[in-house]
Amino acid sequence: xxxxxxxxxxxxxxxxxxxxxxxxxxxxxxxxxxxxxxxxxxxxxxxxxxxxxxxxxxxxxxxxxxxxxxxxxxxxxxxxxxxxxxxxxxxxxxxxxxxxxxxxxxxxxxxxxxxxxxxxxxxxxxxxxxxxxxxxxxxxxxxxxxxxxxxxxxxxxxxxxxxxxxxxxxxxxxxxxxxxxxxxxxxxxxxxxxxxxxxxxxxxxxxxxxxxxxxxxxxxxxxxxxxxxxxxxxxxxxxxxxxxxxxxxxxxxxxxxxxxxxxxxxxxxxxxxxxxxxxxxxxxxxxxxxxxxxxxxxxxxxxxxxxxxxxxxxxxxxxxxxxxxxxxxxxxxxxxxxxxxxxxxxxxxxxxxxxxxxxxxxxxxxxxxxxxxxxxxxxxxxxxxxxxxxxxxxxxxxxxxxxxxxxxxxxxxxxxxxxxxxxxxxxxxxxxxxxxxxxxxxxxxxxxxxxxxx
Numbered sequence: 001x002x003x004x005x006x007x008x009x010x011x012x013x014x015x016x017x018x019x020x021x022x023x024x025x026x027x028x029x030x031x032x033x034x035x036x037x038x039x040x041x042x043x044x045x046x047x048x049x050x051x052x053x054x055x056x057x058x059x060x061x062x063x064x065x066x067x068x069x070x071x072x073x074x075x076x077x078x079x080x081x082x083x084x085x086x087x088x089x090x091x092x093x094x095x096x097x098x099x100x101x102x103x104x105x106x107x108x109x110x111x112x113x114x115x116x117x118x119x120x121x122x123x124x125x126x127x128x129x130x131x132x133x134x135x136x137x138x139x140x141x142x143x144x145x146x147x148x149x150x151x152x153x154x155x156x157x158x159x160x161x162x163x164x165x166x167x168x169x170x171x172x173x174x175x176x177x178x179x180x181x182x183x184x185x186x187x188x189x190x191x192x193x194x195x196x197x198x199x200x201x202x203x204x205x206x207x208x209x210x211x212x213x214x215x216x217x218x219x220x221x222x223x224x225x226x227x228x229x230x231x232x233x234x235x236x237x238x239x240x241x242x243x244x245x246x247x248x249x250x251x252x253x254x255x256x257x258x259x260x261x262x263x264x265x266x267x268x269x270x271x272x273x274x275x276x277x278x279x280x281x282x283x284x285x286x287x288x289x290x291x292x293x294x295x296x297x298x299x300x301x302x303x304x305x306x307x308x309x310x311x312x313x314x315x316x317x318x319x320x321x322x323x324x325x326x327x328x329x330x331x332x333x334x335x336x337x338x339x340x341x342x343x344x345x346x347x348x349x350x351x352x353x354x355x356x357x358x359x360x361x362x363x364x365x366x367x368x369x370x371x372x373x374x375x376x377x378x379x380x381x382x383x384x385x386x387x388x389x390x391x392x393x394x395x396x397x398x399x400x401x402x403x404x405x406x407x408x409x410x411x412x413x414x415x416x417x418x419x420x421x422x423x424x425x426x427x428x429x430x431x432x433x434x435x436x437x438x439x440x441x442x443x444x445x446x447x448x449x450x451x452x453x454x
Contacts, residue, residue: 043290043425044351045424047354047355051294051358053169055361055382058361060329061088065403072364072403076325079093083394086394091329091330095333098337098340105385105397105417106381107400107411108398108413108417109379109411119359120171121359121414124143124172126140138173141176142174143172144421146162146175147181149161158288159252159284160183162182162183165294168185183291186256196257258279269335277335278339282343286346305327308328310374311367318371321374351388353389353391355421357417364381380406413446415444415446416449420450423449429447430443
């Protein structure tokens with residue numbers, strides 16, 4: 001690979017070459033210009049999704065059935081919230097105090113009980129053409145973050161439009177929208193020596209070609225200084241200017257810098273993977289990212305516990321799934337309640353929509369064998385939480401039957417959930433993109449915004 005000299009002002013050509021290296025051959029100006037040519041709107045709204053990979057039990061979180069038969073009822077007790085008639089799990093005491101700031105949709109449902117394929121439905125709004133019971137399938141259509149990246153593009157801040165924390169969901173791809181609409185993977189912000197990751201927003205590269213990140217940044221610093229002296233920054237076209245800001249902007253670096261937050265606020269979120277991820281998400285959404293997807297899987301740091309896939313023997317660990325949930329749920333309660341309170345305290349609740357959801361729920365009947373106790377996959381009924389976004393808060397939408405098996409009132413699908421999300425982002429979900437064969441593919445084939453929320 002050709003090196004770029006570090007002596008003297010960096011020529012414009014070398015800056016563009018560095019941008020191409022950073023993006024695997026596709027320069028940021030090209031990416032930005034392509035998005036502008038598609039007619040991207042400039043909408044100042046964001047969505048933070050807490051994607052609970054594995055599928056949390058509706059009966060142990062937001063739809064407890066204390067009067068159900070023993071083999072069905074929740075293992076935890078319901079507690080009242082500050083919204084009359086809305087009871088949630090006893091391990092969610094912090095959320096119970098702020099229930100007027102969120103709404104629960106208890107009637108979400110679909111029909112695929114496979115992790116990857118269920119995730120594809122929830123995140124893309126498209127049914128997989130072929131199911132893979134090993135959960136090894138990849139999406140044929142882009143998820144809502146990639147769609148938002150394509151439609152919304154980079155705003156004036158040049159923040160990455162689609163960010164995944166710590167990493168992207170494994171089952172989705174940008175597909176026919178192109179690799180430039182992949183999420184920027186931010187890493188684990190709770191890591192002791194966390195630093196802003198390399199801005200590898202396009203071309204699917206891992207940054208290994210840039211063997212000396214510090215040297216590259218020094219080159220950009222020299223370019224900026226030299227360009228200012230010559231007055232040539234004013235002559236750069238708009239997209240090259242945005243590209244330059246994205247790679248060198250202190251505002252973007254600041255958005256990823258949690259040390260700029262008050263220590264007490266960081267403590268309130270929790271100095272763990274989920275808490276600091278939620279705080280990072282709020283900072284990125286506030287700074288201009290359209291979609292931040294927090295992939296709530298087994299954490300990279302903090303206490304050891306499994307993901308939300310609470311069947312018997314999950315991850316090869318025997319025992320009762322309630323034990324894992326007793327560890328897991330307080331961490332979610334702390335992180336989520338802090339995120340919601342922070343957004344409302346800063347009057348960001350119209351700009352930022354928070355959505356908490358998994359790919360499905362769990363079987364209402366509890367299973368037992370010699371290895372332990374658990375609940376299996378159950379897409380027929382589960383709950384999603386919505387907070388902010390200018391939606392109607394403090395309500396329960398829909399209901400399930402007495403055993404949390406099926407919707408009994410106001411049934412909604414992941415397609416409706418995504419239509420609600422797209423509405424908030426200012427995206428016409430009935431519009432289409434061309435696939436690899438040149439065929440128009442609607443963003444959503446089905447679904448309407450959840451009427452009780454809007």
